[in-house]
Amino acid sequence: MIIRKLYRFEASHIVRNCSSDRCKYSVHGHSFRCELFLSADRLDRGQMVYDFGLLKTHIKDFLDGFDHATLFWEKDSPAYIKSMKEQSKRWVCLPVSPTAEQLTRLIFVACQAMLDATDRANGDEAARVHSVILHETETGYAQCSREDAYNEDMGRITLSRVVFSEPVKAEWTDPKMWDKLLAGKRFSNPVPEIQVPGDFPPKRRPSSMR
Numbered sequence: 014m015i016i017r018k019l020y021r022f023e024a025s026h027i028v029r030n031c032s033s034d035r036c037k038y039s040v041h042g043h044s045f046r047c048e049l050f051l052s053a054d055r056l057d058r059g060q061m062v063y064d065f066g067l068l069k070t071h072i073k074d075f076l077d078g079f080d081h082a083t084l085f086w087e088k089d090s091p092a093y094i095k096s097m098k099e100q101s102k103r104w105v106c107l108p109v110s111p112t113a114e115q116l117t118r119l120i121f122v123a124c125q126a127m128l129d130a131t132d133r134a135n136g137d138e139a140a141r142v143h144s145v146i147l148h149e150t151e152t153g154y155a156q157c158s159r160e161d162a163y164n165e166d167m168g169r170i171t172l173s174r175v176v177f178s179e180p181v182k183a184e185w186t187d188p189k190m191w192d193k194l195l196a197g198k199r200f201s202n203p204v205p206e207i208q209v210p211g212d213f214p215p216k217r218r219p220s221s222m223r
């Protein structure tokens with residue numbers, strides 16, 4: 014079973030080493046739309062893959078970190094990086110080029126890391142990231158599977174090399190969220206109040222009784 018949550022952010026970048034002069038020589042922006050898909054082979058006590066409400070905390074803040082920010086590659090020229098940091102309070106430095114393809118991989122790895130760091134409280138331990146689609150324009154998007162996300166032939170996504178500027182972090186619910194994730198701290202989901210008691214998922218009966 015797969016569920017999808019849509020996030021939006023407006024961000025700017027330059028894409029180096031590509032064929033388009035507009036992309037590689039000019040800072041420009043996109044209205045990105047990010048589709049995060051989670052999957053599970055069982056349902057939680059609320060009979061869901063994962064409560065959408067739980068995707069409005071760390072993951073929402075993480076993706077909001079890209080909004081109205083300039084995204085740049087750590088290997089870009091020092092002069093360019095310096096000027097971006099001088100001209101934009103909101104920036105994110107990435108270990109890979111800020112293409113739609115690499116952003117999907119980064120979002121996949123980061124969201125999975127946040128889920129892994131979260132103590133689940135509603136029988137939803139099976140939920141994990143299935144894929145990420147990032148629409149860069151009305152007509153073009155990149156789609157990242159689990160296999161793509163951890164394929165080092167596409168470059169390694171090292172989360173400790175993803176740096177958010179201080180003004181970005183200051184707007185998060187917890188400004189230390191990213192530092193805590195990198196330090197291996199645990200996050201916790203709220204324990205839901207149970208209105209209808211009973212075990213879920215139901216215990217399997219022997220096949221002869223079905």
Ligand SMILES: [Zn+2]
Nearest residue numbers: 028036041043
């Ligand atoms: Zn672009």
